[in-house]
Amino acid sequence: MASKETFSKYPAFPDNIPTAAVPKISLRQILSRDPTVSKRLVDAGKEFGCFKVDLTDAIDGPVLCQGVERGFDLGKAFFDQDIETKKAYKLSHENVGYKQAGVLVITKERRDQVETCSVSRDDLAASRPDLPSVFDQQRLLLQGLVAQLGQLSHLAVYHLSEGLGLDYGVVSARHDPRDQSATMIRFLHNPPQRGPREELPSTEDPGSRAYLMGHSDGGTVTILFNVLGGLQLQRQQPDGSIEWQYIPPEPGCALIMVGDAFKSFTDGEVPSCVHRVIQPPGEQDRFDRYALGFFLKPANGASIGPVPRRGVTENGVNKASDYGEWAKNKNAALYNEMRQENVAI
Numbered sequence: 001m002a003s004k005e006t007f008s009k010y011p012a013f014p015d016n017i018p019t020a021a022v023p024k025i026s027l028r029q030i031l032s033r034d035p036t037v038s039k040r041l042v043d044a045g046k047e048f049g050c051f052k053v054d055l056t057d058a059i060d061g062p063v064l065c066q067g068v069e070r071g072f073d074l075g076k077a078f079f080d081q082d083i084e085t086k087k088a089y090k091l092s093h094e095n096v097g098y099k100q101a102g103v104l105v106i107t108k109e110r111r112d113q114v115e116t117c118s119v120s121r122d123d124l125a126a127s128r129p130d131l132p133s134v135f136d137q138q139r140l141l142l143q144g145l146v147a148q149l150g151q152l153s154h155l156a157v158y159h160l161s162e163g164l165g166l167d168y169g170v171v172s173a174r175h176d177p178r179d180q181s182a183t184m185i186r187f188l189h190n191p192p193q194r195g196p197r198e199e200l201p202s203t204e205d206p207g208s209r210a211y212l213m214g215h216s217d218g219g220t221v222t223i224l225f226n227v228l229g230g231l232q233l234q235r236q237q238p239d240g241s242i243e244w245q246y247i248p249p250e251p252g253c254a255l256i257m258v259g260d261a262f263k264s265f266t267d268g269e270v271p272s273c274v275h276r277v278i279q280p281p282g283e284q285d286r287f288d289r290y291a292l293g294f295f296l297k298p299a300n301g302a303s304i305g306p307v308p309r310r311g312v313t314e315n316g317v318n319k320a321s322d323y324g325e326w327a328k329n330k331n332a333a334l335y336n337e338m339r340q341e342n343v344a345i
């Protein structure tokens, strides 16, 4: 994740607003493959649908942090271009390509406030010719970053699977890197609020000013890097009510969120992480907000649905269906209201 120096360029996340106590684990512990780590990650997954990883204490951590910093620079370089250049990278399967802000419906009056550019792992590896030049010129850097994030995501999936007693061989086979998949790296940009700051009446739900509406990710796990706040996690309270809680970004840390595909592997035992993005809190709302995400997805055509537990035969347990079809339906629902023309999902 971005370094302390990068964080110091922005106003700090306010210390007087409630945040979600998402558990943090170190990369060194994750690399140890210790079963107690698996259990801690499963507990975090069940309670929050996500956990933080401190990348600073393992040999590979600083290299990954540097790669992420450079990824943020590349994202900024892409978004700084004019809109026609950006739109030339057309949206294709599973939202690969450029999505301009304002094409998703949040409420009747409000559209999303995020532009995204998603580059698929397979397109990077296969030298897809129409990759935007900003990324084409840095293909090796991006391939390296995607490979590292891929490894981190697989480690997270390994621990979650082991901790739940899922047959990791089956989980792993559903992500065979030789198969095509929509695994991708995504760059995100929320322009800052311009003009006088609008204070929200205390009775108004800040979600009515959301930049990106509440959703869960369709894939297996997502690794997310932020510098400015705004990301919120949906939590169910003991009385059944829903509360949105900030997840404050931390220097040197990644956030790993469980996606719908992994939830299906566990037959719903571990929930996927429902999250949204709202205006960054306090003084942070004056700045452009950039984020970087890595989305690990099952291979196209891989089974989804419950994975057999150790000691349980697959017969009668696996209610799997095809991931590609399933993802297409999810995306079709999400993009139902897209106003943009030429969108092929």
Ligand SMILES: O=C(O)CCC(=O)C(=O)O
Binding pocket: 186, 188, 212, 217, 224, 226, 231, 275, 276, 277, 291, 293
């Ligand atoms: O901008 C962020 O921090 C989160 C982005 C996100 O939720 C997504 O791309 O699915």
